[in-house]
Amino acid sequence: MTPFFVFVTCYGLFVVRPKKRSVIAIIGALVVVFSGSLNWRQAVLECIPWNVIGLFFGTLLLAEYFSDSRMPAVIAEKLVDSTGTLRSAMFAICAFSSGISMFVENVAVVLIVAPVALSLTEKLKVSPVKLLILIALSSNLQGTATLVDDPPSMILAGHLRMTFNDFFVYQGRPGIFFLVQAGAIGAAFIIAFCPRKHREAVKLVKVEKVKSYVPSVLMLVLIGCLSLSSLWDRDFKWFAGAFAMTLGCGGLIWYRFQARWGRIRKLLAMLDWDTTFYMIGVFVLVGGVSKAGWLNSLAQGLMKVIGSNSVRAYVFIVGLAVSAASFFLWMIWN
Numbered sequence: 001m002t003p004f005f006v007f008v009t010c011y012g013l014f015v016v017r018p019k020k021r022s023v024i025a026i027i028g029a030l031v032v033v034f035s036g037s038l039n040w041r042q043a044v045l046e047c048i049p050w051n052v053i054g055l056f057f058g059t060l061l062l063a064e065y066f067s068d069s070r071m072p073a074v075i076a077e078k079l080v081d082s083t084g085t086l087r088s089a090m091f092a093i094c095a096f097s098s099g100i101s102m103f104v105e106n107v108a109v110v111l112i113v114a115p116v117a118l119s120l121t122e123k124l125k126v127s128p129v130k131l132l133i134l135i136a137l138s139s140n141l142q143g144t145a146t147l148v149d150d151p152p153s154m155i156l157a158g159h160l161r162m163t164f165n166d167f168f169v170y171q172g173r174p175g176i177f178f179l180v181q182a183g184a185i186g187a188a189f190i191i192a193f194c195p196r197k198h199r200e201a202v203k204l205v206k207v208e209k210v211k212s213y214v215p216s217v218l219m220l221v222l223i224g225c226l227s228l229s230s231l232w233d234r235d236f237k238w239f240a241g242a243f244a245m246t247l248g249c250g251g252l253i254w255y256r257f258q259a260r261w262g263r264i265r266k267l268l269a270m271l272d273w274d275t276t277f278y279m280i281g282v283f284v285l286v287g288g289v290s291k292a293g294w295l296n297s298l299a300q301g302l303m304k305v306i307g308s309n310s311v312r313a314y315v316f317i318v319g320l321a322v323s324a325a326s327f328f329l330w331m332i333w334n
Contacts, residue, residue, distance in 0.1 A: 054241025
């Protein structure tokens with residue numbers, strides 16, 4: 001059974017059964033190993049970038065503490081209260097979602113901000129659907145703005161050996177951060193336009209209080225140290241993952257013995273285990289396909305279609321992705 005066949009089968013199952021994607025990915029990875037396409041050493045030590053996995057999981061832990069501290073919810077409430085109309089409040093919530101998504105995983109951001117959005121729309125008897133869609137869109141726009149963000153930015157950094165600062169300045173030129181912000185600014189006009197009819201006066205009753213500033217400090221320490229990580233780990237091989245996991249585990253001890261906001265078991269159950277195991281499985285699947293030479297064949301096929309011009313290739317791939325995403329967003333919105 002070739003790795004390519006396993007990969008295509010798994011991809012089809014991802015589409016059909018998205019809720020089982022982590023199980024499908026792990027089973028697919030095991031099939032690749034047991035079929036002899038990869039051995040255990042290649043699968044575990046070469047295909048899986050543990051630095052990326054450690055950074056992702058450590059950041060998940062810190063984001064959970066940050067969310068439980070209620071600091072983001074307090075900031076969101078203050079933003080809403082500082083606006084005069086529902087339209088400006090909706091825009092402020094989306095802008096906040098976009099900003100915080102530079103450092104916190106997108107799903108966590110939506111879970112943090114959604115209660116404020118629901119409270120706002122419930123008070124004014126307005127459907128929350130469109131606002132929640134705009135929040136999700138705003139959050140996703142920042143998906144690769146910084147290293148401490150979503151899996152795509154971490155995978156990119158792992159592949160190209162990028163440090164935290166490379167997202168801002170890469171090889172002496174403006175980094176991907178500024179390209180992401182250009183897209184966010186363009187989307188801001190759409191986000192401001194969609195709720196143009198909602199001019200109702202708004203005032204929220206504040207219900208959130210900050211439980212502790214420790215999670216905020218931990219997040220700032222992570223960002224600060226990652227910005228200096230090139231001093232110790234220029235090739236992005238170990239420091240980011242090890243440091244994120246150290247902070248995450250240290251925070252877990254603090255959560256258990258100092259904060260005592262709930263059971264550790266419940267906190268761990270809230271983490272995004274699905275994406276974690278999905279990433280591990282996909283890395284092995286892609287490693288098997290790459291080792292078999294299928295990725296080189298695909299790259300050569302694309303070059304025949306779009307040529308060797310990197311700008312043309314970039315526009316083609318990004319344009320295809322944006323068109324598909326826009327189509328599905330249009331379907332959901334209408």
